[in-house]
Amino acid sequence: MSKTTSLWQRFKSAAADVxxxxxxxxxxxxxxxxxxxxxxVVSEDNFKQPLQWMKKKQFEEEMLEKVEAMKVSQxxxxxxxxxxxxxxRVK
Numbered sequence: 001m002s003k004t005t006s007l008w009q010r011f012k013s014a015a016a017d018v019x020x021x022x023x024x025x026x027x028x029x030x031x032x033x034x035x036x037x038x039x040x041v042v043s044e045d046n047f048k049q050p051l052q053w054m055k056k057k058q059f060e061e062e063m064l065e066k067v068e069a070m071k072v073s074q075x076x077x078x079x080x081x082x083x084x085x086x087x088x089r090v091k
Contacts, residue, residue, distance in 0.1 A: 026042045028086070059078065
């Protein structure tokens with residue numbers, strides 16, 4: 001019975017991971033200079049693929065891996081071409 005339970009748990013976990021990407025939400029703060037600072041919400045609800053917004057903003061593969069592994073309430077900061085991106089995962 002534990003073998004079946006273990007298989008079921010792995011299936012549930014894999015299914016949750018697949019579905020999770022469309023429910024992730026970040027608050028993003030972009031600062032390109034001392035005068036330009038904006039914040040907004042990025043939701044994967046309308047994404048066609050995971051991390052679509054980050055890929056569009058030219059995040060490197062290493063950065064994407066870190067964003068993919070983010071936990072709720074975790075903050076990451078990246079610098080791309082003189083622009084600072086601060087991401088806070090809220091969901």
